[in-house]
Amino acid sequence: MSLANHLYQQRPQVYLAAPLFSKAELTFNLELAALIEKHLDVYLPQRDGGKVVDLVARGVPVKDAYKSLLSG
Numbered sequence: 001m002s003l004a005n006h007l008y009q010q011r012p013q014v015y016l017a018a019p020l021f022s023k024a025e026l027t028f029n030l031e032l033a034a035l036i037e038k039h040l041d042v043y044l045p046q047r048d049g050g051k052v053v054d055l056v057a058r059g060v061p062v063k064d065a066y067k068s069l070l071s072g
Contacts, residue, residue, distance in 0.1 A: 013041040020046050 014036065018029045026046055033042045055065035 011039075011041050013043065016042050016044045018044075018046075 016029065016033055016036065018032070019025050020029065029044060029046055033044045033047065036042050051068075052062070052065045055068060056062055060068070
């Protein structure tokens with residue numbers, strides 16, 4: 001598969017920035033992310049934030065950790 005085809009097949013990705021001051025807001029953010037994920041890939045820091053930290057802690061360079069997050 002060519003790079004152009006690979007890029008075309010990837011779904012757009014969004015960063016869902018939302019308040020997090022209560023359990024109700026976390027629940028709302030998770031539900032909203034689930035709805036959006038029917039059409040787009042979503043990075044929700046409250047849910048996904050630890051992934052980059054975990055990779056970097058295992059020795060993965062920061063730039064590569066972010067690439068890994070965005071690719072899947």
